[in-house]
Amino acid sequence: MTAAEAAPRIGFVSLGCPKALVDSERILTRLRAEGYAVTGSYADANLVVVNTCGFIDDAVHESLDAIGEALARNGRVIVTGCLGAQPEQIRSRHPAVLKITGPQAYEEVMAAVHEQLAPPHDPFLDLVPAQGIRLTPRHYAWLKIAEGCDHRCTFCIIPALRGPLHSRPVGEVMQEAERLVQAGVKELLVIAQDTSAYGRDLRHATGFWGGRPLRARCTELARALGSLGVWVRLHYVYPYPQVDEIIPLMAAGRLLPYLDVPFQHGSPRILRLMKRPARAGDTLARIRAWRAICPELTLRSTFIVGFPGESADDFARLLDWLQEAELDRVGCFRYSPVAGAAANALPDPVPAAVQDERYERFMELAAALSARRLAARIGSRTRVLIDRVDAGIALARSPAEAPEVDGVVRIRAPGSLRAGDLAEVEITGTDAYDLDARLVPAANQV
Numbered sequence: 001m002t003a004a005e006a007a008p009r010i011g012f013v014s015l016g017c018p019k020a021l022v023d024s025e026r027i028l029t030r031l032r033a034e035g036y037a038v039t040g041s042y043a044d045a046n047l048v049v050v051n052t053c054g055f056i057d058d059a060v061h062e063s064l065d066a067i068g069e070a071l072a073r074n075g076r077v078i079v080t081g082c083l084g085a086q087p088e089q090i091r092s093r094h095p096a097v098l099k100i101t102g103p104q105a106y107e108e109v110m111a112a113v114h115e116q117l118a119p120p121h122d123p124f125l126d127l128v129p130a131q132g133i134r135l136t137p138r139h140y141a142w143l144k145i146a147e148g149c150d151h152r153c154t155f156c157i158i159p160a161l162r163g164p165l166h167s168r169p170v171g172e173v174m175q176e177a178e179r180l181v182q183a184g185v186k187e188l189l190v191i192a193q194d195t196s197a198y199g200r201d202l203r204h205a206t207g208f209w210g211g212r213p214l215r216a217r218c219t220e221l222a223r224a225l226g227s228l229g230v231w232v233r234l235h236y237v238y239p240y241p242q243v244d245e246i247i248p249l250m251a252a253g254r255l256l257p258y259l260d261v262p263f264q265h266g267s268p269r270i271l272r273l274m275k276r277p278a279r280a281g282d283t284l285a286r287i288r289a290w291r292a293i294c295p296e297l298t299l300r301s302t303f304i305v306g307f308p309g310e311s312a313d314d315f316a317r318l319l320d321w322l323q324e325a326e327l328d329r330v331g332c333f334r335y336s337p338v339a340g341a342a343a344n345a346l347p348d349p350v351p352a353a354v355q356d357e358r359y360e361r362f363m364e365l366a367a368a369l370s371a372r373r374l375a376a377r378i379g380s381r382t383r384v385l386i387d388r389v390d391a392g393i394a395l396a397r398s399p400a401e402a403p404e405v406d407g408v409v410r411i412r413a414p415g416s417l418r419a420g421d422l423a424e425v426e427i428t429g430t431d432a433y434d435l436d437a438r439l440v441p442a443a444n445q446v
Contacts, residue, residue, distance in 0.1 A: 007037040008117045011045030011074060013066050014135060016053030018191050018235070020081055020103070021135055022144040024051045027080070027109050029132035034110075034119045042073035047098075047117050049109065052090075054083035054161065056336045067094050078112045080105060082161045086339070103162050104147055132179075137387065139420035140231075140403060141185045145173050145221065146192035150201075151277050154343040155304065155335065158193055167192075167199050170207040170216040174224055186420060187231035187385060189402065190222075194277070196237045219245045226254030231385065233402055235260040239283050244290070251294040256399040258298045259290075266321025267314035270307055273346060287325055298400040300329030305362055306355030307335045308346035315358050319365055328373050329406050330366040334359050367432045374407075374430040381440060384409050386421045396423070396437075407433035415439065 010031055014024035027049065028038060039045050048070040052063035063083045070077045071094060079090055080101045087100040099112035113119075134141055148163040149156075177188055192198060199205070199216030206213045214224055219242065225232045226249055233256045237243055243259075250257040263283060265271050291297055303322075305315065322330070334355040337344045350358075384396035387403065394414035401407055409425065417423055417439075425437035 007035055008046050008119070009037045009039045009044055010113065010117075011039055011042055011048035011070070013048065013050040013070060015051060015063055015066060016055070016059065016081065018142045018189065019144055019147075019193065020051055020053060022142050022191070023081070023104060023106075025132060025134055025142075026106055027051070028135070030106060030110055031113065036113070036117075036119065042070065045074055047076045047078065047113065048074045049078045049080065049113070052079060052081035052083035054081070054086060055156075055158070056333070056338055058336065059083075060089070064090070064093050067097065071096055076116065078109065078116070080109050082158075085161045089339075136403075137419060138184055139385065139387075140187035140189060141180045143173070143177055143180070143188045143190050143225075144168075144192060145190060145195065145198050149193035150197065151194065152275055152342070153277075154273065154275050154346070155307065155338065155341055157338055157340045160340055162193070165194070165197055165201045167202050167216060169202075170199070170214050170221055170224075171209045173221065174209040174214070177225055177228060181228050181230050184420070185230065186422065187233060188225060188228075189233045189235060190225065191235045194236060194238055195234055196240050196243050218242065219249075222246055222249060222255055231256050231399070233258050233399075235402070237261050238277050239263070239286050240277075244286070247290045247293045247297070250297060257294050257296045258300070258399055258402065260300045260402065260405075263301045263325075264304055265307065265314075266303075266318040266325075267310070268317075270310055270314050270318075273309055274304075274307065274343070284321065284324055296399075298328045299325075300331075300402070300406065301327050302331040302333065303362065304333050304335050305358040306350040308343055308350065309348045310335075310350055310358075315361075319362065322362070322365060322369065326369055326373065327366075328370065328400060329402075330370070331405070332359060332362050332366065371430065371432045374433070374435060377427045377435065378429065379427065381424060381426050382409075382437075384411070384423055384425050384437070386411075386414075386417050386419055386423065388419050389414055389417060394423075396425070398425075398435075407435065409435045409437050411437050411439060413439070 050067050050070055053059040077097050078099045079097050082103045084100050085102040090100055101108040146167040148166050149159050150165045196218050198218045202216045204215050204217045206215050237259050249255045382398040384398045386394050386396045388395050394411040394417050396409045398409055424440040426440055427435050427437050429436040
């Protein structure tokens with residue numbers, strides 16, 4: 001039996017947002033560094049770790065179901081992640097779990113694993129690649145630049161689960177980014193709970209990267225990441241005035257012309273009830289200014305309908321706002337009360353039937369806007385990154401599509417293209433959310 005075959009085997013279930021995915025990657029990297037093997041089979045695992053999400057009710061139910069499945073199919077389960085901050089909720093449903101830890105509790109997870117499954121002796125350090133263990137394809141990676149959040153949005157309990165803003169040192173972030181690029185990553189997806197607030201808790205202290213000073217501030221970090229020669233995409237950016245400084249970097253090709261901005265609503269009254277940051281600013285004027293600087297900018301966002309107190313007039317304002325903003329990619333959630341959220345105490349809850357009707361109307365408008373903006377791209381050429389090739393069709397993304405949350409570019413007759421390749425294509429057709437394209441022959445590329 002080889003050392004790899006004899007190594008204790010850990011099963012891993014990762015749920016929730018990309019920030020939780022990064023937590024999973026860090027734990028898996030530690031496990032592999034200590035010589036544990038990772039398996040995708042419950043039957044083969046000596047132990048299962050479930051990284052949970054607890055943001056909204058649906059996520060809580062999914063996490064509890066996943067814990068139950070792991071217990072039923074394996075029996076030895078350690079729970080971590082956001083739902084782990086509410087251990088009594090897990091214990092009441094699944095008293096047999098071995099250990100429960102909260103989010104970002106890497107040392108506690110490792111200690112729990114050691115307690116249940118002793119690490120093998122003399123692990124081989126080369127079991128772990130320089131970029132760590134990744135749960136994404138080799139050609140793209142999430143780069144988490146901060147933990148926690150300083151905002152107190154009334155519908156959200158993230159600060160209670162993950163604590164206040166805690167930015168990573170800028171040199172550490174850049175070193176990780178360099179390792180990823182050296183390992184073959186061609187797209188860095190930058191994330192935090194509030195990416196545009198990066199470094200504020202550090203008072204934007206100056207760090208060092210490659211022997212050169214670099215401030216821990218979103219603009220400076222984005223500029224440095226843009227110098228690495230790969231796609232850099234920004235997620236969870238709030239519409240603060242300092243974000244205006246980033247748009248010229250996109251216009252100059254240093255960053256992908258793409259912003260994921262969680263606007264959440266278009267009614268000033270509802271935004272005040274939500275206690276959203278930057279709610280006092282004129283976001284429509286800011287969007288117009290951004291597009292004047294960078295016309296190819298893609299904007300994606302998420303919204304909540306049926307928030308407590310949302311009147312018919314508030315919802316109409318939201319639809320009007322969406323019409324004027326003409327966002328490219330839009331997601332929507334019906335308001336769902338979360339245990340511990342301040343919004344639970346607000347008066348005038350919106351009935352479920354009204355929430356459903358507003359959700360359908362919102363998504364109908366969002367689909368029409370998406371189809372119109374995609375149709376305007378027919379005949380244009382764009383660079384795409386290939387995610388996979390299956391049954392003679394390559395599924396790719398242009399700078400306007402983020403993985404998992406946006407649509408795709410379908411390329412028929414992809415030739416020798418493989419996952420991770422970059423290619424030039426011409427857009428030939430669309431539906432509501434996806435695009436069709438053909439390869440541009442190399443001789444015709446400029």
